[in-house]
Amino acid sequence: MITYACHGAAKDVTGSCHLITCNERRVLIDCGLFQGGEETEARNFREFEFDPASIDALLLTHAHLDHCGRVPKLVREGFRGRIFATSATRELARVVLLDAGSLQEEEARRAQRSDRRGNGNIEPLYTVHDALHALDFFAVDVACGQSLQIAEGIRATWQEAGHILGSASIVLDLDDRAQQRRIVFSGDLGSPGRPILNDPTPAPVADYVVMESTYGDRPHRALPDSIEELDQAIRTTFERKGNVVIPTFALERAQEILYYLHRGIRSGAIPAQTRVFLDSPMAISATEIFRRHPECFDEAMREELGHGDPFAMPGLHFTRETSESMGINAIEGGAVILAGSGMCNGGRIRHHLKHNLWRQRSSIVFVGYAAAGTLARRIIDGARAVRVFNEEIPVRAQIWTINGFSAH
Template sequence: MSTLTFQGAVGEVTGSRYLIEVEGEGDGEDRVYRILLECGLHQGGKEADEANEAPFGALAKQLDAVVISHGHLDHAGLLPKLVREGYSGPIYCTRGTRDLLEIMLEDAAFIQAKDVEWENKWRKRNDKPLIEPLYELKDVERTLRLCKSQSYGQPVQLPGGVTLVFRDAGHILGSALVELAIPSGGQVKRLVFSGDLGNPSSVLMKDPEKLYEADLVLMESTYGDRDHRPLEETLEEFAQVLEEAHADGGNVLIPAFAVGRTQEILYHLGVLYHQGRLRQQMVFLDSPMAIKVTELYHRARKNLDAEDLKVLNIAASGDVSRYLPVLRMTRTVEESMAINRIHGGAIIIAGAGMCTGGRIVHHFRYNIEKSSTRLVIVGFQAGGTLGRQLVDGAERVRVLGHDLQVKAQVHTIGGFSAHAGQSQLIGWAGAFRNQPRFYLVHGEPASQEALKAALGETGVEAEIPAFGDRIVL
């Protein structure tokens, strides 16, 4: 019988990892094939760091294949570590995911190198043992060479007689629902993994595909306890925050989720600009990675929602300046530092999305103690992150060695989420026929319990697995 073991993203949103073991024949004798579904980075605090540092052990060399749903680091950010520890087999993903991984994993390796360099300077001074990064650029390069890109709807044969098909998840560029047909006990069992299910209200992405046949479904539950506000109300609130910031003479800080969210925010700023409602005359995209991703979205615009692109007449052109002329892309450190001389009237979109590092924390240092500043949170903030502290109303925060008083007005605008809300998750789950087994992953406990109860009211029974749980397919 084939089995699935939950190795990550259980009881938490990040760190996606599921091990599938398939009994089959190889070289004339019975053997077990091992397929790793996702290889994600844990995000948020010391426990996450410890989980990321834990070695894969023998698994790295035992695996026959890896399957990745999309390019966000919490789903794919440990791939180079897996390769560093000995994995050399195929990594299956969509073309969009492959292109995003090149940007995101290289950026992650660069940040780790800088962090380790600073940490080891302190350790040398204090006679402490030196540390190493999770992986380096050479590991990323080896990882990218292992990637095998597949189109949506194209069946692919994996080791052990498993068949893989990707479907459009509507979350970010290249994001996929994962369908796996797995031999088990003389039958073929169909496993469906939602990955991150997209929000149909979001712009740029197509709606998530609905599937109808499965024996077992792994479904994300990030926003399982609530629905997002209607997009119209969200945009009106966003516009009002920008208007108030302009009236108060302050800057607007938006922590940038480089993939998906940043491009959506730029789109809406473009709409406001052409409506004559964007009073700010300076919009900075202060994230080298987000700039690269934005340029990738433009190159891959044929895969985006054509109706959304028509709104700004950008279907035929990849030139961002056509729809947001006040946008300035700051690639260098010097350009980023120069923004701190601007004391009002600017919108600053900077990484990282959960405020765990990057350029946004430097802008905090110069802006967060001003009551005229608006901090706009447009994405999920994991427990243990600086972003979560700010959302939860922290009055003081520690930033770059400085104890700062939070005087900025913090606005959480959840309607921009690229994740499905509770009703959308229930609707997607309800399309399956014949009552497959549901397991809720990628959610904090309260969200999962709320979604489990809501699903139960519609006749869908779901379970909440724990780390290390192993089930028979």
């Protein structure tokens, strides 16, 4: 018998997790983190609705946390199967999961310090050690276009999804001797014609399609309009001698914005003397991984590589060290600052918001999705003041929301 069960991302955006059973073999597609407000993220601490030890294999569509972020928890609770992913996804997942483990430890320590009721030891969802152990189960690198026999009666094919580096849709061909079925799991899908990555491969004829619909109820804004608005935000902010702060997701969005800044400076749409700070160790590591995977790039991007590094420009600074990040706080104008997290719930972006939100000369430019309950969403929705590091910060900076950069 063939069965399908959804354990995340149904009637929701995050926490992707799908279970296929065929010939008594059990395969998961993705095992993602629930992200958003406190109520949503509390779901990460619940027990899985299946026995992790019963899972034979985990197939990953890509390395975003909402698709791979519970893998260390899955392993810690008994999973001993193999993890299949593209090589770019495996490399990015290492960066993402180690960072997530560190953040989980930090959040647990913070919660412990503020636990005035003495509820006992507060454990993180998982630790850096758990994340490192989980990486040992990434056993098979798969190329887009490749088919593999995962278990008896279960064959999987990875196809280009065009979402982030290494992302894929997964086609499952299932045969339980009584029936044959094809199920397509889209993963997250990019739009055709976008720069940098290969376009999504059209899905084959299938019996069932499990498809993302993040923007299924509204049209995308045209990308050229969004690029022009980003250039305009930078020009007008620099005219009043302020900084441009861009909360940025470390995977894909940071590299995409670097690419557009490179183009803007080269074309003259952005001042040539612009100082750009990529203030995110994870985004810096991800950018280095991008450079190692030209097989994921479309033809135009490969041509661009022939003229130099499309993610580099004069005035670009990679700030890995905390001291370098703190140094940016002294800059009152003329800088573009990219930092995570994109939803502003953690990471170095909070320091930059603390130092720029109250400045009328500065701009905060949102270029990605902001879930309900996050600091980013409160700012976008027009909050006059927000709490950052337990301090009330007035919102006086100009707020820009540019929706056309979505990788969905």
